Amino acid sequence: MGKTFFIIGGARSGKSAFALTLADGMEGTKTYIATAQAYDAEMEERIRNHKDERSEQWHTFEEPLEVAATIKKAGSGVALVDCVTLWLTNLMGADLKDSEIISKAADLSSACRQSAANIVIVSNEVGQGIVPDNPLARRFRDLSGKVNQLLAESADEVYFVAAGIPLKMK
Amino acid sequence: MGKTFFIIGGARSGKSAFALTLADGMEGTKTYIATAQAYDAEMEERIRNHKDERSEQWHTFEEPLEVAATIKKAGSGVALVDCVTLWLTNLMGADLKDSEIISKAADLSSACRQSAANIVIVSNEVGQGIVPDNPLARRFRDLSGKVNQLLAESADEVYFVAAGIPLKMK
Amino acid sequence: MGKTFFIIGGARSGKSAFALTLADGMEGTKTYIATAQAYDAEMEERIRNHKDERSEQWHTFEEPLEVAATIKKAGSGVALVDCVTLWLTNLMGADLKDSEIISKAADLSSACRQSAANIVIVSNEVGQGIVPDNPLARRFRDLSGKVNQLLAESADEVYFVAAGIPLKMK
Structure with missing residues (x-):
């Protein structure tokens, strides 16, 4: 079974870059699961910038809602989900109730453990x-x-990132 | 003398649950000092949820203002104060000046050290x-x-909590 | 060559006091580079309070914009820059573009490494x-x-401060 790594940090803390460095160092096929939706020009530019930072090895899925299902399709190697916060925004935007959102997060946690x-x-x-x-x-x-608590609890390793510096919490 | 443990984290970071786990592992009578005031339905539900998470061992005091005095009454065992932030909100709501609030915090710090x-x-x-x-x-x-600085300075142990994971800072 | 120490924390986290303690323990002449501009009474009081916390050993430069140039003038000993956030506010207020601001930050990083x-x-x-x-x-x-990422990357040591307690990240 694979391991799960949970990376948390503030906006522009360098968490995505650290996650990418971590994942780039792992073996096997590389799957990038982007939850962002380009609903305006500012967001489009952010998505493009993130894409430019990844090497050609990465296969990108744009998946705003069904992240757990996409992980199941990822096979072996490494899958990077960036990010939970936009996914949550999308789930709220799709009018899911709190209990439904927590249930989706539990599905994601379970998909990670079984992958x-x-x-x-x-x-x-x-x-x-x-x-x-x-x-x-x-x-x-x-x-x-x-x-975040639910996903960090089931993760094997948890990192807190500030100013681009990762701190291992678990 | 007892020890003081200071737990800091963001909203919904799991800090209360960690504090409860820490306190549940300690011996003696268990005193819960709740500073929350139920001024609306949202707050009432939060208070009820927090209460449901505690075992029947806990004796609860609802004390929005006089936290230091309540700690003095707590005797031995363990007392959990949840939380400083709402206490501060209550002190500001009671029209205390900054200097009076800092003085109250110094009293709390002193009560902790002497308990x-x-x-x-x-x-x-x-x-x-x-x-x-x-x-x-x-x-x-x-x-x-x-x-927070004043209380952390006099505490024996300080923990920072993010995504439910405690990190010992002191 | 001297070392660079990057201290990050929230508002009123005790980061300035920790930085001052760190710098006070170092040998040589002491240069304080204050980026704050007193544009209102609240800010004036903050600046005065910060100044009162420093011993007479410190020589203060008030420099809202050209921090890298001021570091070059600092000579040996220790220079404390407080803080990057207000400096950034000043650069934005002076209508610099993002790329110009990043370039200024790169200059600062370079001045630190060469000092x-x-x-x-x-x-x-x-x-x-x-x-x-x-x-x-x-x-x-x-x-x-x-x-912050740019400065932390080139720093020799990085500290995260919460509730007055420093945590070494690097």
């Missing part, structure tokens, strides 16, 4: 600022925290 | 986002940081 | 909250993260 591939998962810490004014942002923050 | 009980204190990191627009949020953020 | 002095740099983590609504705050958050 022959090493899975590297990237997520954001979004709960270390002031409590947001609007209820939707609070719901997003709560769900992010719960989903 | 026969082990004290586990839970607090939030709220200063790692963008500077908030409104002055009250900036004041809250400044006071949170100062109070 | 005979030990350089201690203080910066904020601002990317661990909810995505800000306004585009300027998002741009600031992105640039902060990029600049």
Whole structure:
């Protein structure tokens, strides 16, 4: 069985670059699961920049919702999921209830544990600022925290990234 | 004398669950000091959920303001304060000045050091986002940081929690 | 050659005090490079408070923009830059483009590596909250993260500070 690596950090903390370095060092076929949806020009540019950072070895799947199913298709080697936070945004945008979202995260955790591939998962810490004014942002923050806990709990290794420097937490 | 443990993390980082696990492993009577006030339905549900996570061993005090005095009544065993951030919100809501709030935090720190009980204190990191627009949020953020520093300085052990994973800082 | 120390933490995390303690323990002349500009009373008070915390050994330069040039003038001993976040705010306020700001940060990184002095740099983590609504705050958050990564990469030692407790990351 493969191992699961959970990488958490703030925006622009270097977490994606660290995840890519980690995954590039692993053997076998390389599957990149991008959860981003290009709904505006700013996002399009971010997606393009991320793609430019990857070598040609990587096969990219754009999958905004069904991440667990995509992992099942990944086979052996390594699969990199970037990122959980946008996936959660997409699930909320698709009008899923909290319980349905937690259930999706449990499916992802289970798919990681059962996969022959090493899975590297990237997520954001979004709960270390002031409590947001609007209820939707609070719901997003709560769900992010719960989903991060669930995925980190079942991961073999957990890294916290700040200023591009990874710190092994588990 | 008992020891003091200071647990800091973001919203939904798993800090309360970690604090509870830590405290559950300690001997003696168990005192839970809840600083939360149920001013709306969302908060009521959060309080109820936290209560459901505790075993029947725990004796709960609801104390929004006089945390140091409540710790003095706790006797030996272990007392868990959850959380400093809501306590600070309550002190600000009670129109205390900054100097009075810092003085209250110094009293809490002193009560922890003098207690026969082990004290586990839970607090939030709220200063790692963008500077908030409104002055009250900036004041809250400044006071949170100062109070956290004061309590962590006098604690025997300090843990930073992200995605449910505790990292020992001291 | 001197060493570079990069200190990152949230608002009111105790990062400046830790940086000062670190620098106070080093030998030679002491140069403090303050990037803050007193554009209102709140900021004036913060600057005054920071100054009061330093011993008379320190020679202060107030330099909102040309930090790399000021480091070159610092000679040997130790130079403390507090902080990168306000410097970035000043560069954005001076209407520099993103590429110009990144280039300034590369100059700073280069000046640190070439200096005979030990350089201690203080910066904020601002990317661990909810995505800000306004585009300027998002741009600031992105640039902060990029600049922090650039400076941490070339630093000899990196510390993450929370609740006044430093954690060595590198």
